[in-house]
Amino acid sequence: QSALTQPRSVSGSPGQSVTISCAGTSSDVGGYNYVSWYQQHPGKAPKVMIHDVSERPSGVPDRFSGSKSGNTASLTISGLQAEDEADYYCCSYAGRYVVFGGGTKLTVL
């Protein structure tokens, strides 16, 4: 049950695109198409932005997209906006368990 590996921080200017990576193993990210991404603003509960690798819940802007290659998943945010500044967590099912990444702080410059 080791945590998935995310960069501690990423940044971008408004209108730009950023990609957050999430590295796992064949026992979690690589073994299941159950990767999800969560956005968390300070003091708030997490909000699902992507589930099942690339599915976007209703209400989530199409600027958010997800993908996976091998044992690494990615979240791409295009057309950055100020309100996208938050912490982002990846998550994967791993058989009977669930594992989160350590989180990435996105700064919109």
Added chain:
Amino acid sequence: EVQLVESGGGLVQPGGSLRLSCAASGFTFSSYWMHWVRQAPGKGLVWVSRINSDGSSTSYADSVKGRFTISRDNAKNTLYLQMNSLRAEDMAVYYCARDGGGLHYWGQGTLVTVSS
């Protein structure tokens, strides 16, 4: 509207016990797996436990196995987390979350403080 409302958090001494509750509404509770996730102050999200829809199957993170017990009462639309032998490192905001398209819905969390 889906709502998840946690309760039961508070201050407890090391070695003590606490039972958290999560009241669910706005969906058919008995149809969904449920999870507990915690977040220590200033730290990231950590999965704690999950339970299947009828309560017959549970899983735990290694850090809480043998000390925490997840359960549910589908008649009361309520999820529980019994926490025993609490340690300082268990101090966190505890969230309940509904499965179904990732952890699709989250409560606002309840704070557990472990201190003497």
